[in-house]
Amino acid sequence: MLSFNILVLVATLYVTFLFIVAFAADRRAKAGRLGWLRSPLVYTLSLSIYTTAWTFYGAVGSAVRNGLEFFAIYLGPTLVFVGWWWVLRKLVRIGRTHRITSIADLLSSRYGKSAFLAVIVTLLAVVGSTPYIALQLQSVALSFATLATGEASGLGASDVNGTAFWLAAGLAVFTILFGTRNLDANERHHGVVTAIAVEAIVKLFALLAVGIFVVWGVAEGPSDILERVSKANINLSSTSGSRWVTLLFLSGAAIICLPRMFQVTVVENSDESHLSTASWAFPLYLFLMSLFVLPIAVVGLAELPKGANPDLFVLTLPIAHNQEGLAMLVFLGGFSSATSMVIVAAIALATMVSNHIVMPFWLYLRRSRQAVSGDVRSILLLSRRISIAAILALGYGYFRFTGGTGALASIGLIAFTGVAQILPALIGGLFWRGATRKGAIAGLCAGFFLWVYTLFLPSFGGAWLMSADVLVYGPFHIEMLRPRALFGVLDMDPLVHALIWSMGVNTLLFLVVSMVTFPTPLERLQGVQFVNVFQHSSGQGQRSSMSVATDDLLVVAQRILGSERALALFRDAALKQGKEGGLPDPTRDFVEQLERQMAGTVGAATAHAMIGQITDGATLSVEDLIAVADETAQIMEHTVQLEAKSQELAQTAQKLQHANEKLTELSIQKDGFLSQISHELRTPMTSIRAFAEILREGGSLTEDQARKYSSIILEESIRLTRLLDEILDLSVLENGQxxxxxxxxxxxxxxxxxxxxxxxxxxxxxxxxxxxxxxxxxxxxxxxxxxxxxxxxxxxxxxxxxxxxxxxxxxxxxxxxxxxxxxxxxxxxxxxxxxxxxxxxxxxxxxxxxxxxxxxxxxxxxxxxxxxxxxxxxxxxxxxxxxxxxxxxxxxxxxxxxxxx
Amino acid sequence: MTAEPKSPYLDVKSYRRKRLIDMARLLPIFGGVLVIFPLPFLFVNGVLTTDATPMALYLFGVWIVLILAAMIFARLLRDPATDD
The missing domain is CATH 3.30.565.10 (Histidine kinase-like ATPase, C-terminal domain)
Structure with a gap:
C-alpha cells in the first residue's frame, strides 16, 4: 500500500516532469530547432490520445463483460488509418490548405463559412466531450483511491472529489500555459504535443509491463495464458453481429470526428508525409496496447476475489502481488492516458468555443465600435483561457453530478455515437460537391437530437432530465416514442438502436435536403476547393477586387495576429507586389492570404466576417456575377458593333479607292479626249487654212483651181461642223441632259x-x-x-x-x-x-x-x-x-x- | 497539376505508383471484410462457442497483416510525388 502522500508526491513530480518536457520543447521550437519535434514518431505518439483512461483501464473490464468487443474499438481506427488514402489524407491536406483550426471550423469553412454550423458542431462536441472529461477525472480519482487504499471505494467522498478537483485545476493550468502560448492553431503546440508523446510512451510501457508481468510472472508463459483464455468462459454472447459492426463503425468514425483526434491528426500535423508513417505505426501502437488485455482479464478473473472491479484489474493485479513499483507505473500510465486526453480535448474545445461562440458574440456586441483600436489578441487569448477553464469546470461539475454512479462507464461509446453525427456532413463535404449548408445543418440537428433522445439522456437511467417513466413508457405514454424502442423497434441493443436511428435519419436528411436546396456562391466555391483540394491546393479568388483601405486591414490584422507578425505579413506582401516600402495594395490575393492567416487564429467564419466588415462584404454574390456577366455581354456587343463599323469603313475605303481609280482613269480619258479633239479639229483646220491662204494670194490660180480649193475648204468646214455637232451631241447624251x-x-x-x-x-x-x-x-x-x-x-x-x-x-x-x-x-x-x-x-x-x-x-x-x-x-x-x-x-x-x- | 492537359499515357513508374495507391486504397476494404466476415460463425445465437482463443488469435493475425501491408505500402509510396 502506498501512502496517499507519496502518491500525491509522485503524481506531482510526474506532472512537474511533463511541465519541464513541454517547456523545453516549446523553447526548442521557438529557437527554430524543431528536429525530432516534428518527426513522424512524435506525430504517431500524439495520436495515442485515442486510448484514454477509458481504454487503458476499461479495455480489460470490457473483455471481462463483453468478450472481444474491445477489439472492435481498436480495429475501427486501424482500418481508418490503414485506409488513410481515402479520408485522412484529404482531411489533412484541406486542414493545411485552409488553415483549419477545429472540426467545427472545417465544417463551417466547407459549407460557406457558416457560423451557425460551427455553433452546432461546437455544441455537439462540448455535450459529447464533457462526460468524457468527467470520465477521465473519475478514473484518475478511482485509481488514486485504489492505489492508496487497495480498493476503489477506499477513500472518502471528499478525498475522491478533492483528487478530481485538484486534477482538473492542474490540468487547466497546464493547458492554459502550454495550449494558449500562441494563438494561431497552425503554429503547432509543440510543448503539448511533446508532453503527450512522452505520456504515450509511459502508458504503453506501463501496460506492456503489466502484461509481461501477468504472462510470465503470474501465469506460466503464453501457452498457459492461451489455455486459461480457452477455459475462462469469456462471455461472447453479448456481442451480436450488429453490435460488432456498430462498434467498428463507431470507433472508425470517432477517430475522424472526435474533436481531440481532429486536433492531433489534422491541426497539429506539420507534415503530410507523417500520415504515411502513422498509417502503420498507429495501428501498431493500438495492437500493442491491446495485446495483453485478454491475459490480464483472464488472470484477473482467476486471481482476484469475486466482485472486484474488472475495470481496475490492470491496477489491482500488481497490488495483489505486492508489486508496488509496477502499480505505481500503471497508475502513471492511467494518469497519462487521462491527462493527455483532457489536455487535448480542452484545447480543441476551447478553440471551438472561443472561435465560434465567444468571438462572434463579442464582435456582435462591438460591431458599432469596429474600428476602435484595441488588441483583439488579448481578448482572444483571454476567451480561450476562460474557455479551457470553463470546459474543465464543466467536466468536474459533471463528475460531481454523476459521481460514483456507473453512468460514466458507458459514456465512451455514447460520446462516440454523438460525434459520429458529424460524419455524414464531413464525408459528404469532402467528396460531394452537391452537399449544402442546409443539408448539413438539417442532418446534424436531427442526428444530434436523436442521439440525445435515444442514447444520451437514457444513459442516466432516468436520473436526469428524462424520467424513468418516460424511458419505459415513452413521453406522455406514447409507446411509439419510447427512447429505446423508437417507432416500435424492439429487441435491439440500445447502442445499435440509437446509432441506426440517429445516423440513418441524419444521413437521409443531409442527402435529401442537400439535393433539394441550392448552395450560395461561397458554399459552391468552398465545396469545389474542398472536394478538389488536390487539384488546386492554392485557393482561388473569392473576393472581387475592392476598394479597401489597407490601413483598416492592418489595424484588424494587428489586433488578431499581433503587430509584429501583421507588419511582417504586410511588408512581405508589399515586396511581393514590387513596392519598396509602404503598405501593399489590397489585391484579392493579398486579402485572401490575410484572411487565411487570420482564420488560423479565429477560424474561417470569424475571419471571413471580420474581413467582410472592412471590405463591405465585398464577397462575390450571384448579383455581382450577373453584373459581371452583363458587363461582359455589353462589351461583347460593343465589340461586335465596332467590328461591323470597321468592316463598313473598310468597304467605304475600298469604294473610295475604286472611285479614285475611276476618277484618275476619267482624267486620263479626258486628257486623251482633249488631245484627240485637238487633233481631229486640227486636221481640217490645217487644210482650210492652207487653201484659204492660197486663195488669198490669188495670183496664177485658175478658176477651176479656185473652185476646187474653195470646195475643199467647204467640205472641211462641213466636216468640222459635223465633228463639233457630234461632240456636242455626245456631251449632251453623256450628261443625260x-x-x-x-x-x-x-x-x-x-x-x-x-x-x-x-x-x-x-x-x-x-x-x-x-x-x-x-x-x-x-x-x-x-x-x-x-x-x-x-x-x-x-x-x-x-x-x-x-x-x-x-x-x-x-x-x-x-x-x-x-x-x-x-x-x-x-x-x-x-x-x-x-x-x-x-x-x-x-x-x-x-x-x-x-x-x-x-x-x-x-x-x-x-x-x-x-x-x-x-x-x-x-x-x-x-x-x-x-x-x-x-x-x-x-x-x-x-x-x-x-x-x- | 492545374489546367495543363494531361497526357492519357503515363510513364511506367507513375503508372505503377497509381496502381500501388489503388492497392493501398483497397487495404481497408479487404481488412473490413476479414474482420466482419467470421462473425456469423462465432455469434450465431451467441452460443456457438465460449472459447475466445481462436477468434482472438484470428483477429490479431488479421491485424498484424494489415499493419505489415500498410508498412510496405508506406515504404513503397514514400516518394511524395504527385498522386492525383
Missing part, C-alpha cells in the same frame, strides 16, 4: 429610213440587206429620230467597213416581251478580239480604211443614245462575223433620259 420625244411609229419604217439614208454609199459597193419584214411590224413609242440615228450608224458602218466584195447585212428582229432585240450581222471578217473592248470608245477607228469623214464617235454616240432610251447596244462575239445587238423597250418610260439599269 438630252430631251427625248415620245413618238409613235413602226420599227420597219425606222429601218427603211436608215437604209435610205445610207444608200448614197451604194454607188461604190452595193449592200445586200436581208430582212424579215413581218417580224419588224412592231409599234414603238420612243424617240424615233434618236433610234434611227443608231440604225443609220450601224448600217453605214457596215457599208464603210465591211471588207468583202459583196457585203451583206442581215437584220433580225425578235420581240422579248416589252423589249425588242435587233441583231445587225454582216458577212465581213469581224472585229479582232483586241479591238472589241474599244469599239464603243470615242475616236476609236479600227483602221484607216474608209475613215474619211468619220471622227470615230458614231458607236460612242449610239451607245449613249441606247442608254438614254433605256436599252443597250453591244458587240456579240460569235462566229467571226460582226454582230451588233441592240435591245430597247418598245415603249419609252415616262421620265426617261436616264439609264434603264
Amino acid at each position: 438630252v430631251v427625248l420625244k415620245r413618238d409613235h411609229g413602226k420599227l420597219s419604217e425606222l429601218v427603211d429610213r436608215a437604209i435610205a439614208a445610207t444608200s448614197s454609199y451604194d454607188n461604190e459597193r452595193p449592200l445586200k440587206i436581208i430582212r424579215d419584214l413581218p417580224s419588224e411590224d412592231i409599234d414603238l413609242v420612243t424617240d424615233l429620230d434618236r433610234l434611227s440615228q443608231v440604225f443609220i450608224n450601224l448600217v453605214s458602218n457596215t457599208r464603210k467597213y465591211c471588207d468583202v466584195a459583196v457585203p451583206e447585212l442581215e437584220i433580225a428582229v425578235r420581240r422579248l416581251g416589252d423589249l425588242v432585240k435587233m441583231d445587225f450581222r454582216d458577212n465581213g471578217s469581224g472585229i479582232a478580239e483586241k479591238h472589241r473592248e474599244i469599239v464603243f470608245e470615242k475616236f476609236s477607228r479600227l483602221s484607216d480604211a474608209s475613215s474619211a469623214g468619220s471622227a470615230g464617235l458614231g458607236l460612242a454616240i449610239s451607245r449613249e443614245i441606247m442608254r438614254n432610251l433605256g436599252g443597250k447596244i453591244e458587240f456579240v462575239p460569235g462566229d467571226g462575223r460582226t454582230l451588233f445587238r441592240v435591245i430597247f423597250p418598245i415603249e419609252l418610260a415616262e421620265n426617261s433620259g436616264k439609264p434603264m439599269v
Whole structure:
C-alpha cells in the first residue's frame, strides 16, 4: 500500500516532469530547432490520445463483460488509418490548405463559412466531450483511491472529489500555459504535443509491463495464458453481429470526428508525409496496447476475489502481488492516458468555443465600435483561457453530478455515437460537391437530437432530465416514442438502436435536403476547393477586387495576429507586389492570404466576417456575377458593333479607292479626249487654212483651181461642223441632259429610213440587206429620230467597213416581251478580239480604211443614245462575223433620259 | 497539376505508383471484410462457442497483416510525388 502522500508526491513530480518536457520543447521550437519535434514518431505518439483512461483501464473490464468487443474499438481506427488514402489524407491536406483550426471550423469553412454550423458542431462536441472529461477525472480519482487504499471505494467522498478537483485545476493550468502560448492553431503546440508523446510512451510501457508481468510472472508463459483464455468462459454472447459492426463503425468514425483526434491528426500535423508513417505505426501502437488485455482479464478473473472491479484489474493485479513499483507505473500510465486526453480535448474545445461562440458574440456586441483600436489578441487569448477553464469546470461539475454512479462507464461509446453525427456532413463535404449548408445543418440537428433522445439522456437511467417513466413508457405514454424502442423497434441493443436511428435519419436528411436546396456562391466555391483540394491546393479568388483601405486591414490584422507578425505579413506582401516600402495594395490575393492567416487564429467564419466588415462584404454574390456577366455581354456587343463599323469603313475605303481609280482613269480619258479633239479639229483646220491662204494670194490660180480649193475648204468646214455637232451631241447624251420625244411609229419604217439614208454609199459597193419584214411590224413609242440615228450608224458602218466584195447585212428582229432585240450581222471578217473592248470608245477607228469623214464617235454616240432610251447596244462575239445587238423597250418610260439599269 | 492537359499515357513508374495507391486504397476494404466476415460463425445465437482463443488469435493475425501491408505500402509510396 502506498501512502496517499507519496502518491500525491509522485503524481506531482510526474506532472512537474511533463511541465519541464513541454517547456523545453516549446523553447526548442521557438529557437527554430524543431528536429525530432516534428518527426513522424512524435506525430504517431500524439495520436495515442485515442486510448484514454477509458481504454487503458476499461479495455480489460470490457473483455471481462463483453468478450472481444474491445477489439472492435481498436480495429475501427486501424482500418481508418490503414485506409488513410481515402479520408485522412484529404482531411489533412484541406486542414493545411485552409488553415483549419477545429472540426467545427472545417465544417463551417466547407459549407460557406457558416457560423451557425460551427455553433452546432461546437455544441455537439462540448455535450459529447464533457462526460468524457468527467470520465477521465473519475478514473484518475478511482485509481488514486485504489492505489492508496487497495480498493476503489477506499477513500472518502471528499478525498475522491478533492483528487478530481485538484486534477482538473492542474490540468487547466497546464493547458492554459502550454495550449494558449500562441494563438494561431497552425503554429503547432509543440510543448503539448511533446508532453503527450512522452505520456504515450509511459502508458504503453506501463501496460506492456503489466502484461509481461501477468504472462510470465503470474501465469506460466503464453501457452498457459492461451489455455486459461480457452477455459475462462469469456462471455461472447453479448456481442451480436450488429453490435460488432456498430462498434467498428463507431470507433472508425470517432477517430475522424472526435474533436481531440481532429486536433492531433489534422491541426497539429506539420507534415503530410507523417500520415504515411502513422498509417502503420498507429495501428501498431493500438495492437500493442491491446495485446495483453485478454491475459490480464483472464488472470484477473482467476486471481482476484469475486466482485472486484474488472475495470481496475490492470491496477489491482500488481497490488495483489505486492508489486508496488509496477502499480505505481500503471497508475502513471492511467494518469497519462487521462491527462493527455483532457489536455487535448480542452484545447480543441476551447478553440471551438472561443472561435465560434465567444468571438462572434463579442464582435456582435462591438460591431458599432469596429474600428476602435484595441488588441483583439488579448481578448482572444483571454476567451480561450476562460474557455479551457470553463470546459474543465464543466467536466468536474459533471463528475460531481454523476459521481460514483456507473453512468460514466458507458459514456465512451455514447460520446462516440454523438460525434459520429458529424460524419455524414464531413464525408459528404469532402467528396460531394452537391452537399449544402442546409443539408448539413438539417442532418446534424436531427442526428444530434436523436442521439440525445435515444442514447444520451437514457444513459442516466432516468436520473436526469428524462424520467424513468418516460424511458419505459415513452413521453406522455406514447409507446411509439419510447427512447429505446423508437417507432416500435424492439429487441435491439440500445447502442445499435440509437446509432441506426440517429445516423440513418441524419444521413437521409443531409442527402435529401442537400439535393433539394441550392448552395450560395461561397458554399459552391468552398465545396469545389474542398472536394478538389488536390487539384488546386492554392485557393482561388473569392473576393472581387475592392476598394479597401489597407490601413483598416492592418489595424484588424494587428489586433488578431499581433503587430509584429501583421507588419511582417504586410511588408512581405508589399515586396511581393514590387513596392519598396509602404503598405501593399489590397489585391484579392493579398486579402485572401490575410484572411487565411487570420482564420488560423479565429477560424474561417470569424475571419471571413471580420474581413467582410472592412471590405463591405465585398464577397462575390450571384448579383455581382450577373453584373459581371452583363458587363461582359455589353462589351461583347460593343465589340461586335465596332467590328461591323470597321468592316463598313473598310468597304467605304475600298469604294473610295475604286472611285479614285475611276476618277484618275476619267482624267486620263479626258486628257486623251482633249488631245484627240485637238487633233481631229486640227486636221481640217490645217487644210482650210492652207487653201484659204492660197486663195488669198490669188495670183496664177485658175478658176477651176479656185473652185476646187474653195470646195475643199467647204467640205472641211462641213466636216468640222459635223465633228463639233457630234461632240456636242455626245456631251449632251453623256450628261443625260438630252430631251427625248415620245413618238409613235413602226420599227420597219425606222429601218427603211436608215437604209435610205445610207444608200448614197451604194454607188461604190452595193449592200445586200436581208430582212424579215413581218417580224419588224412592231409599234414603238420612243424617240424615233434618236433610234434611227443608231440604225443609220450601224448600217453605214457596215457599208464603210465591211471588207468583202459583196457585203451583206442581215437584220433580225425578235420581240422579248416589252423589249425588242435587233441583231445587225454582216458577212465581213469581224472585229479582232483586241479591238472589241474599244469599239464603243470615242475616236476609236479600227483602221484607216474608209475613215474619211468619220471622227470615230458614231458607236460612242449610239451607245449613249441606247442608254438614254433605256436599252443597250453591244458587240456579240460569235462566229467571226460582226454582230451588233441592240435591245430597247418598245415603249419609252415616262421620265426617261436616264439609264434603264 | 492545374489546367495543363494531361497526357492519357503515363510513364511506367507513375503508372505503377497509381496502381500501388489503388492497392493501398483497397487495404481497408479487404481488412473490413476479414474482420466482419467470421462473425456469423462465432455469434450465431451467441452460443456457438465460449472459447475466445481462436477468434482472438484470428483477429490479431488479421491485424498484424494489415499493419505489415500498410508498412510496405508506406515504404513503397514514400516518394511524395504527385498522386492525383
